[in-house]
Amino acid sequence: MTKRERFLNALHGRPVDQTPVWIMRQAGRYLPEYRELKLRHSFVELVRTPDLATEVTLMPLRRFPLDAAIVFSDILVIPEALGQPYRFKDTGGIEMAFKIDSADKVARLNAKDVVERLAYVGDALRQVRYELGSGTALLGFGGSPWTLAAYMVDGGHYNQFAGLRNLYYGDRDLFRSLMSKISEALSEYLKMQVDAGADAIQIFESWGSVCPGADYVDMSLKWIKQVIGALPSDFPVILYSKGMAHHMRDLADTGARALSLDWTVDMRAAVQCVPSGLALQGNLDPIFLNGDSAVVRREATRILNSVNGFKRHIFNLGHGILPEARIDSVEALVETVQNHRHATGNP
Numbered sequence: 001m002t003k004r005e006r007f008l009n010a011l012h013g014r015p016v017d018q019t020p021v022w023i024m025r026q027a028g029r030y031l032p033e034y035r036e037l038k039l040r041h042s043f044v045e046l047v048r049t050p051d052l053a054t055e056v057t058l059m060p061l062r063r064f065p066l067d068a069a070i071v072f073s074d075i076l077v078i079p080e081a082l083g084q085p086y087r088f089k090d091t092g093g094i095e096m097a098f099k100i101d102s103a104d105k106v107a108r109l110n111a112k113d114v115v116e117r118l119a120y121v122g123d124a125l126r127q128v129r130y131e132l133g134s135g136t137a138l139l140g141f142g143g144s145p146w147t148l149a150a151y152m153v154d155g156g157h158y159n160q161f162a163g164l165r166n167l168y169y170g171d172r173d174l175f176r177s178l179m180s181k182i183s184e185a186l187s188e189y190l191k192m193q194v195d196a197g198a199d200a201i202q203i204f205e206s207w208g209s210v211c212p213g214a215d216y217v218d219m220s221l222k223w224i225k226q227v228i229g230a231l232p233s234d235f236p237v238i239l240y241s242k243g244m245a246h247h248m249r250d251l252a253d254t255g256a257r258a259l260s261l262d263w264t265v266d267m268r269a270a271v272q273c274v275p276s277g278l279a280l281q282g283n284l285d286p287i288f289l290n291g292d293s294a295v296v297r298r299e300a301t302r303i304l305n306s307v308n309g310f311k312r313h314i315f316n317l318g319h320g321i322l323p324e325a326r327i328d329s330v331e332a333l334v335e336t337v338q339n340h341r342h343a344t345g346n347p
Helices: 003-012 032-038 043-048 050-063 077-082 103-108 119-132 145-154 162-170 172-195 213-230 245-252 267-273 286-290 293-306 327-344
Strands: 068-070 086-088 094-096 137-143 200-205 237-241 258-260 279-284 313-317
Touching: 003 068, 003 137, 003 200, 003 279, 003 313, 032 043, 032 050, 043 050, 043 086, 050 068, 050 119, 050 327, 077 145, 077 172, 094 145, 103 172, 119 137, 119 172, 137 145, 137 172, 145 162, 145 172, 145 200, 145 213, 162 172, 172 200, 172 213, 200 213, 213 245, 237 245, 237 279, 245 258, 245 267, 267 279, 267 293, 279 286, 279 293, 286 293, 286 327, 293 313, 293 327
Parallel strands: 068 137, 137 200, 200 237, 237 258, 258 279, 279 313
Antiparallel strands: 086 094
């Protein structure tokens, strides 16, 4: 069984010989080869240049025997393609060129021809697919409509995203107009990723936790469901909604094939209540990779033991890997998952 087959079988609940493992935000500042490349190219240049994006995507695969690669890009390519550029500040964090704070600015967002504007992502996916061959899974991704809208309305500044929440409660029609444009653009973008060779798509719902629980479905999940519904039938989508595992049944109702859980969730409890047929992904606290590899081995083993016998588990972090991650600890993580699955034969 190839790594690609193993990964997709786990997503679909079919038998696997080993627990698949990959790492969210695989490439980044913890890799010296990435830091060296960043000395010569800006982040946005890396994203927009297919050859460079391919190189960054493959960096962790050259070091670690991961079962899947995720294309190097950023969720904010969608706002930019709609007409709202972004940049990374020297002091850290992101900044949008302007805020979407009026009906006129929403009207100026252009959801047409997004695929053409983001052709560089498709080109990178095709290059990575060629380099990986048929043995390793390839993931595309995008931000959820609500998360994208949060950055677009509040300008990239985290303030509990009060601007977007006020828009929802104060002007429901304008809110829906904005979300419709984002969802249309995102749907076409993700379909393009499927056509370019992605085996699965991960949707990142980073800011669902600022939604009041009673309105979470209307604010966010209905739009995710619309996007997933626009993809080919039964195409596997992994939904990561940080801080919202208590909405597991609502998350499952979006049509996602797998739910990716953050590190605050007890995986043993999640296995007991996950809706039938859904896969689970997660959920090591990424901060463990900043420290001693012995701790990584212990904590990864604890998670593996907690889901022992559950056939639809993909090992991953509970959030993106941090810049301070130690390479020896990442190696220890991958080895621990492999050794555990080889020893038990019961992922």
